[in-house]
Amino acid sequence: MKVLLLPLFQFPTGHLKVADTIEEHIQKQYPDADIKVVDFLNYCSDKLEKLVSGIYLKGFLGAPFLYRALYYTIMYKQHPFKMQPDLQVLSYYFERKMQKFLEEEKPDLVFCTHSFPSGIISSLKQKGRYKNITAVNVYTDFFINDIWGKQGIDYHFVPHHEAKEELTRKHHLPGENIFVTGIPVSTTYQFPSPHKAEQIRHVLVAGGNSGLVNSFDLIGAMQKLPHIQFGILCGNNEELFAELQKLDSEQIIPIGYIHDPHELNKLYDEADAIMTKPGGVTISEALQKRLPILIHTSLPGQEEINMDFLLEKKLAIVINNDQMIKQLKDEAAILALRKNIDAYLKEITCPLETAIHTAIKNKGRKSAEPVHSLKAIPTVYH
Structure with a gap:
């Protein structure tokens, strides 16, 4: 079983810590799993990753107003800061890179701990590609921005019940594929x-x-x-x-x-x-x-x-x-x-290991089996 974990940036972030936590749980349950943590932005271009991460760090500390405006512009479709940039060319570039990446790695599952790779994978899966790859969103904040992929993503590990309600009500996602795990932290x-x-x-x-x-x-x-x-x-x-x-x-x-x-x-x-x-x-x-x-x-x-x-x-x-x-x-x-x-x-109703086990058990299926009782699913060690 090949598993990809996709945070963002090379320096320590919450996205990377959550990816490490998911890796920790998978290794515990499935010690034979082939797990790889990859910064997709760096895979696309190390120069691009350095540029974007530099803007991220400098904007955070040196120009908070500009960073705030940039964040809302990119992360939300409807916002007063929104300038409606044309991202079609960039989307095409990143989708081509993601296709190349997935064809090289041939994963069974992909866990996205950042919205950027999630949005790209969601777009590809909605176009009918990579249906055999199980994609999972693992949210690392207490809210869900517009970049996160919704349709086409097989499972969602959300921080609280309000986030689950948002995904079911606003995006019409099936509730049985949304697990209230909280933001994952190390055991x-x-x-x-x-x-x-x-x-x-x-x-x-x-x-x-x-x-x-x-x-x-x-x-x-x-x-x-x-x-x-x-x-x-x-x-x-x-x-x-x-x-x-x-x-x-x-x-x-x-x-x-x-x-x-x-x-x-x-x-x-x-x-x-x-x-x-x-x-x-x-x-x-x-x-x-x-x-x-x-x-x-x-x-x-x-x-x-x-x-x-x-x-x-x-x-x-x-x-x-x-x-x-x-x-x-x-x-x-x-x-x-x-x-x-x-x-x-x-109110955190689903243990992280249960959510991970459910995603792995249903990997590669076009439609997941419904989960009637999360507590009935055992933690499995191989």
């Missing part, structure tokens, strides 16, 4: 953090790699809470790591790049809450660990939309420098977050 994070006292004593701060902690106003606000320890994940931001080290503080502790998920899981277990940006995968890891989520800032585009969802469902609170003391001492608000997170997790 390393499957167990909740140990029971915590209501009062917050230790906050894990994520997002240092993307500029979350570059404001020393935020550091100043933390220093006004001497009873709380802040562990700051600096990622590859060596400048931030060095600046925090200079503080020589037992309260504000810089943490370098972490590659091992078990090491990160240990930090999750030690924390009483997480302060972060609303990236889909990081937020989902925090939800799985039952950590109260404090959002300090968000990057333009997808993170803003994620934040809207989290605030609407009361799964996170926006924290600001001036009110941080009051907010972190509000035990009732923190308890409410914990209860809302528990309620959200109860």
Whole structure:
């Protein structure tokens, strides 16, 4: 059995982490599977991948308004920013590249963890091609943009029931092929953090790699809470790591790049809450660990939309420098977050391994067998 996993970009992203999680589950259930993780954009052209990823990174941090306008222009068909660019030539180019790619690899299944390859495969399958390849969308944010393929995609692993309702109502997809798995995270994070006292004593701060902690106003606000320890994940931001080290503080502790998920899981277990940006995968890891989520800032585009969802469902609170003391001492608000997170997790009705097993069991069929009881499908090891 040949399986392709299609994230986007060469640098670490949530799309790549979700692809790694899918690979982890498939290898566990089907150790003989031939699995390959491929950045399709890089396959098309490494120069093109470098160009697009550079625009992505620089736009995120250097020109947020332009990135926001570009994101909505490309990702949504109807939006005030929409400029209706003519993408027909590009679509033809990428479809030809995808055909060449699929004919070279000859996969049985393709899992798309980014909307870009999903849209291309959907277009090809709607034209009657590659019907023998099972295509699966694995959504990595709390919303579904217009680039994701809908028709022609065999299975959808969605973050919540509202997303399933959108696909069935708006796009008329069969509900039995849409599984509410949540945004997939590594099995390393499957167990909740140990029971915590209501009062917050230790906050894990994520997002240092993307500029979350570059404001020393935020550091100043933390220093006004001497009873709380802040562990700051600096990622590859060596400048931030060095600046925090200079503080020589037992309260504000810089943490370098972490590659091992078990090491990160240990930090999750030690924390009483997480302060972060609303990236889909990081937020989902925090939800799985039952950590109260404090959002300090968000990057333009997808993170803003994620934040809207989290605030609407009361799964996170926006924290600001001036009110941080009051907010972190509000035990009732923190308890409410914990209860809302528990309620959200109860609505994730399909274990990821069950959804994967169903897709693999039905691979290559023109119409999948209906799933009457997801719980009745065993996890199979070969």
